[in-house]
Amino acid sequence: MLKKYIDFITESHDLITESQLIELLLESDVMFSDNFKKVLGKIDSPVAKKILGLEKKDLPVVANYFDIDPERNDYLYFTADRKAQEILNDPKELYRFVGNNGGWLTHGEANNAIFARLGYVPEGDVYKPTSVEVGEVVEKIVSEKSGKTWIWLKFQNGQGVFNLEKLRPVDDRNKLVWSKNRQDVRVGRSMNALLALAAREDDTAKFTARDIEIFVNLYKAQMDKFNDKFSFFDVVQGDDIYYKYQYDNYYEPSGTLANSCMAEADSSWLDPYTENNTVSLIIYKSQDDDSKIIGRAILWECLDGKKVMDRVYTNSDSDVELFRQFAQDSGWWYKSNNNSS
Secondary structure: OHHHHHHHHHHOOOOOOHHHHHHHHHHOEEEHHHHHHHHHHHOEEEEEEHHOOOOOOOOOOOOEEEEEEEOOOOOEEEEOOHHHOOOOOOOOOEEEEOOOOOOOOOOOOHHHHHHHHOOOOOOOOOOOOOOOEEEEEEEEEEOOOOOEEEEEEEEEOEEEEEEHHHHHOOOOOHHHOOOOEEEEEEEEHHHHHHHHHHOOOOOHHHHHHHHHHHHHHHHHHHHHHHHHHHHHHHEEEEHHHHHOOOOHHHHOHHHHHHHHHOOOOOOOHHHHHHHOOOEEEEEOOOOOOOOEEEEEEEEOOOOOOEEEEEEEEEEOOOHHHHHHHHHHHOOEEEEOOOOOO
16 A cells, blocks of 8 residues: 555656655745635545645745646646745736827827937837737836826837826736746645645644545545536436446446446346336546546435435546535435445
8 A cells, every 4th residue: 555655646757756845845835726725625534624724824835836737637736935936026017008099109209308218219100009918117207297107118019108097007926926937746746745744843734645545536526526527427327328338338448447247247137227217327428538438326216216326436536536526416325435335
């Protein structure tokens, strides 16, 4: 189990090694994105609750920024504090043009005095930005005659001198810190390193290898739900049950799904299911090929109308938790232990 867990936490293909990650963490607080906190808050796990409680704590870690990776359910994005502070302390002033016609100085001799004070050298026609473009301030002055503030702005595709009254300040630094200079790291590795640091001062932050593995599976299931993977679930009856039980209709030959003794069952074996309108099959379709399944579970309807999801068979263990989430949202009972007892 220990070797399996170490392999699970420290996959060699990650860009950040665990020791490098701990070095990056060893400087100040930790910060979590709203989406990361939302996902953690929906996970019923002592590990998730402890991680949530670590945000902004006085730990020996840098203000490191963690965010979900919406494309991959087992990765996080990570921004080290020194990179985040470069963004947050960036002195650049940014503005967006909100005028219609006018609001800029044309390149004529009448405006040369203002251009000279700004250090602006007009070339060609003045650039006329759209309302979605953001320009950086090069210089600004206040006109002695009119009292108006004129700003030399550089946009990606041009530059000009604009009236402050036609501009709106833009401060995207709090957004940029969640999108620039980020590295990706596995959920298990990053949270294990974070908890290990917290455990130096807090015994309640110590968890077993199995605790972390369970948390990661729960996290992956919640991320799948977050990304609306419930849309790949379906409930079928009759002959469709037999069809979906067949090995040829599995996306890949792995996990408990492929090892099930019913994977190549004769149709007569499944008659109690296919010929019974109180029995259905929950199927989880592959996102790469929705004609193939990556998980299934029998759904029983009881005499009192309640429904019970039986043992789940999947290609991936983490998908068992996704089935449970789907059952819970559907108001069905399900097995607390995913076995045949």
